[in-house]
Amino acid sequence: MPNLVDALRVDLCAIILAVTDGTPRILTIRPTDARATVADTLPWGPLDPRTDRTLERTLRSWVARQSRLSLGYVEQLYTFDEGRAGEGLRRISVTYLALVQEQAVSQAGAGWRNVYAFFPWEDWREGRPPVIDHAILPALNTWLARLSDCQQAEQERERVEIHFGVNGVPWVPERVLDRYELLYQAGLIPEAGAAPHPAFGQAMALNHRRVVATALSRLRGKIKYRPVVFELLPPRFTLWQLQQVAEALTGMSLHKQNFRRLVEQGGLVASTGAFAYDTGGRPAQLFRFRRRVLRERPAPGVGLPSGVRDS
Amino acid sequence: MPNLVDALRVDLCAIILAVTDGTPRILTIRPTDARATVADTLPWGPLDPRTDRTLERTLRSWVARQSRLSLGYVEQLYTFDEGRAGEGLRRISVTYLALVQEQAVSQAGAGWRNVYAFFPWEDWREGRPPVIDHAILPALNTWLARLSDCQQAEQERERVEIHFGVNGVPWVPERVLDRYELLYQAGLIPEAGAAPHPAFGQAMALNHRRVVATALSRLRGKIKYRPVVFELLPPRFTLWQLQQVAEALTGMSLHKQNFRRLVEQGGLVASTGAFAYDTGGRPAQLFRFRRRVLRERPAPGVGLPSGVRDS
DNA sequence: ACCCTTTATGCTCAACCCTAGTATAAGTGA
DNA sequence: TCACTTATACTAGGGTTGAGCATAAAGGGT
Numbered sequence: 001m002p003n004l005v006d007a008l009r010v011d012l013c014a015i016i017l018a019v020t021d022g023t024p025r026i027l028t029i030r031p032t033d034a035r036a037t038v039a040d041t042l043p044w045g046p047l048d049p050r051t052d053r054t055l056e057r058t059l060r061s062w063v064a065r066q067s068r069l070s071l072g073y074v075e076q077l078y079t080f081d082e083g084r085a086g087e088g089l090r091r092i093s094v095t096y097l098a099l100v101q102e103q104a105v106s107q108a109g110a111g112w113r114n115v116y117a118f119f120p121w122e123d124w125r126e127g128r129p130p131v132i133d134h135a136i137l138p139a140l141n142t143w144l145a146r147l148s149d150c151q152q153a154e155q156e157r158e159r160v161e162i163h164f165g166v167n168g169v170p171w172v173p174e175r176v177l178d179r180y181e182l183l184y185q186a187g188l189i190p191e192a193g194a195a196p197h198p199a200f201g202q203a204m205a206l207n208h209r210r211v212v213a214t215a216l217s218r219l220r221g222k223i224k225y226r227p228v229v230f231e232l233l234p235p236r237f238t239l240w241q242l243q244q245v246a247e248a249l250t251g252m253s254l255h256k257q258n259f260r261r262l263v264e265q266g267g268l269v270a271s272t273g274a275f276a277y278d279t280g281g282r283p284a285q286l287f288r289f290r291r292r293v294l295r296e297r298p299a300p301g302v303g304l305p306s307g308v309r310d311s
Numbered sequence: 312m313p314n315l316v317d318a319l320r321v322d323l324c325a326i327i328l329a330v331t332d333g334t335p336r337i338l339t340i341r342p343t344d345a346r347a348t349v350a351d352t353l354p355w356g357p358l359d360p361r362t363d364r365t366l367e368r369t370l371r372s373w374v375a376r377q378s379r380l381s382l383g384y385v386e387q388l389y390t391f392d393e394g395r396a397g398e399g400l401r402r403i404s405v406t407y408l409a410l411v412q413e414q415a416v417s418q419a420g421a422g423w424r425n426v427y428a429f430f431p432w433e434d435w436r437e438g439r440p441p442v443i444d445h446a447i448l449p450a451l452n453t454w455l456a457r458l459s460d461c462q463q464a465e466q467e468r469e470r471v472e473i474h475f476g477v478n479g480v481p482w483v484p485e486r487v488l489d490r491y492e493l494l495y496q497a498g499l500i501p502e503a504g505a506a507p508h509p510a511f512g513q514a515m516a517l518n519h520r521r522v523v524a525t526a527l528s529r530l531r532g533k534i535k536y537r538p539v540v541f542e543l544l545p546p547r548f549t550l551w552q553l554q555q556v557a558e559a560l561t562g563m564s565l566h567k568q569n570f571r572r573l574v575e576q577g578g579l580v581a582s583t584g585a586f587a588y589d590t591g592g593r594p595a596q597l598f599r600f601r602r603r604v605l606r607e608r609p610a611p612g613v614g615l616p617s618g619v620r621d622s
Numbered sequence: 623a624c625c626c627t628t629t630a631t632g633c634t635c636a637a638c639c640c641t642a643g644t645a646t647a648a649g650t651g652a
Numbered sequence: 653t654c655a656c657t658t659a660t661a662c663t664a665g666g667g668t669t670g671a672g673c674a675t676a677a678a679g680g681g682t
Contacts, residue, residue, distance in 0.1 A: 007360050007361055008319055008320070008321060008358075008360035009319070010319060010321065010403055047319075047403075049318050049319035049395075049401030050318055050399070050401065054392050054394075055390070055392045055403075076389060076390065078387060079366070079387065079390040079405050081365050081366045083365075084360075088361070090360030090361065092321055092358075092366075092403075092405075094390050094403075158606070161606060162605055162606050169606045169607070170608075170609055172609040172610070174609075174610075221536075225532075238630090239630085239631095240629080240630080255669095255670070255671070255672095256630090256631095257630095257631080257632085257633090257671085257672085258669070258670065258671080260630090260631075260632095261632095261669090262669090265668095277678075279628085279629055279630075279678080280627095280628055280629060280678085280679080281627080281628035281629025281630065281677075281678060281679080282628080282629050282630045282631080282676060282677040282678050283629090283630080283677070283678060284629075284630060284631090285630085285631090294473055295469070295472060295473050295480045296480070297481075298481055298483040299483070299485075549659090550659085550660095551658080551659080566640095566641075566642070566643095567658095567659090567660095568642090568643085568659095568660075568661085568662090569640070569641070569642080571659085571660075571661095572640090572661095573640090588649080590649080590657085590658055590659075591649085591650070591656095591657055591658060592648075592649055592650075592656080592657035592658025592659065593647065593648040593649045593650095593657080593658050593659045593660080594648070594649060594658090594659080595658075595659055595660090596659085596660090
């Protein structure tokens with residue numbers, strides 16, 4: 001039996017998400033390597049198998065070291081096999097998703113980046129992004145046309161339809177990862193180091209863009225049955241703030257009155273009695289998250305996006 | 312910087328699930344170690360970082376070696392930190408969930424075990440399992456009573472209520488893992504090697520029972536928005552077979568007529584024109600899964616259990 | 623004071639879906 | 653034939669959702 005404990009490293013990688021002013025942002029680290037055009041990375045670091053206590057704790061400490069952030073809500077996302085790097089080192093990376101309220105980061109190189117800069121086709125809040133019809137679908141179609149195997153081409157065409165909402169297929173926000181992988185297989189995702197493409201989004205180092213896609217997929221799914229949005233909000237918030245966060249994550253606009261009815265009748269929030277006066281119009285009640293809802297309802301979440309836009 | 316590539320091993324672990332005659336079963340391996348009362352394990356094996364190509368491929372080959380099964384549908388489940396074993400070896404295990412149709416396994420030691428033998432409190436198909444009120448809640452209550460810190464006791468009491476459906480809180484099938492962890496923390500889960508407890512279920516080796524709990528949680532959640540059940544069925548099936556599989560997984564009985572309407576109107580199945588005559592009554596149409604539903608609906612799944620029982 | 627703009631919030635109607643049944647169809651075996 | 657079993661059709665009532673109209677309450681300008 002070969003020696004299995006050599007040439008193997010486990011890395012921990014964090015995607016830290018916040019929503020400010022209706023923009024979902026992730027924390028990135030710009031490597032201080034001044035040589036080439038280095039792409040941003042997510043905060044990450046290796047596990048020391050002898051001294052580190054748990055995976056999550058190690059992750060937190062790497063994040064603290066690289067960004068001085070202390071994380072609250074954290075969940076494990078996915079474990080990627082990175083294959084063998086140059087000198088034969090096998091890398092496995094375990095990724096985590098953290099939700100925080102955006103805060104200034106003083107650490108050099110660390111900063112917040114708009115998620116939709118990496119996935120321009122995912123933001124439907126202003127309607128179907130033109131980039132889909134102008135750039136993405138044409139590129140996918142030429143890729144399909146070049147496929148020689150007819151049967152496979154048909155299958156891939158179906159994937160395009162399903163994931164990008166063509167021919168009457170509805171757009172499904174959660175399919176972020178499927179869309180990313182489709183574009184990747186079609187050779188349309190610029191590699192790290194390449195110039196950012198206005199239609200296909202900014203690059204990141206390593207496979208970090210895939211990690212972000214995984215996170216967004218998971219989050220868009222989870223928001224519907226778990227009250228995770230509240231991790232991104234201050235303790236007291238207006239319903240409009242809540243809605244903006246939900247919209248920022250799902251990339252969809254929601255009907256304001258119905259959203260209000262949903263969260264209020266759903267018992268997700270309770271009024272604090274206080275008001276916010278800086279709304280520009282009538283003052284808005286300040287609400288707080290009602291933890292008790294967890295007892296009352298099986299799957300409390302904020303309304304699923306039906307693609308409706310506020311007038 | 313310390314040498315990080317020593318004393319670390321990544322294991323791959325599979326939970327392989329099938330449903331036969333309304334019983335959900337998992338594939339277990341009985342170690343051939345004849346010494347002590349060895350508990351069953353799931354199929355697993357270490358990753359060889361130098362020769363193995365991908366995590367999933369390695370997993371498949373371990374399963375094939377230990378049970379001669381060849382897996383179809385496989386998804387990654389969770390990555391566990393197993394801590395340091397005796398001699399300082401740090402173990403990480405990446406677990407996968409596979410869905411198959413049950414088939415005979417000839418390999419020595421391999422066999423199928425009823426999932427609910429490990430989690431007797433999770434099967435509500437015959438109504439609320441008596442074991443909850445007779446054994447589990449009393450044991451949890453004495454545990455709560457012993458907690459000294461009053462505030463923590465209140466929090467833990469709330470967890471019990473939420474997860475076990477006390478005081479009008481609805482029973483939520485997906486919370487399998489939460490319930491397992493609660494019982495574990497309360498010291499009520501027998502360790503591997505202990506005699507199986509009729510109320511708290513059979514033991515498994517290592518943390519494998521936690522892995523199974525994780526899998527069941529995931530599956531019960533996923534069944535509602537993804538057509539995963541069909542992986543467990545033959546290509547042609549009756550609606551009653553389909554319902555039995557759904558019930559076996561969720562642990563809930565469903566209203567037959569409504570279930571039929573749901574899957575039929577939902578476009579999940581299509582009639583094949585053939586009939587099954589061995590039903591004991593009127594012959595039943597044979598259906599097949601309608602793959603095209605993936606195009607039409609955002610989240611096609613089989614109806615959520617509302618705890619209704621067929622008369 | 624009055625009007626206009628802005629945002630928050632209340633309310634309604636119709637379409638749709640789900641729940642819990644009742645009723646009927648089509649086999650089997652006595 | 654009847655009794656029994658399972659499959660399948662249909663329906664009445666309640667709840668939820670989608671979409672829009674209407675009103676409330678602030679600020680600013682005149």
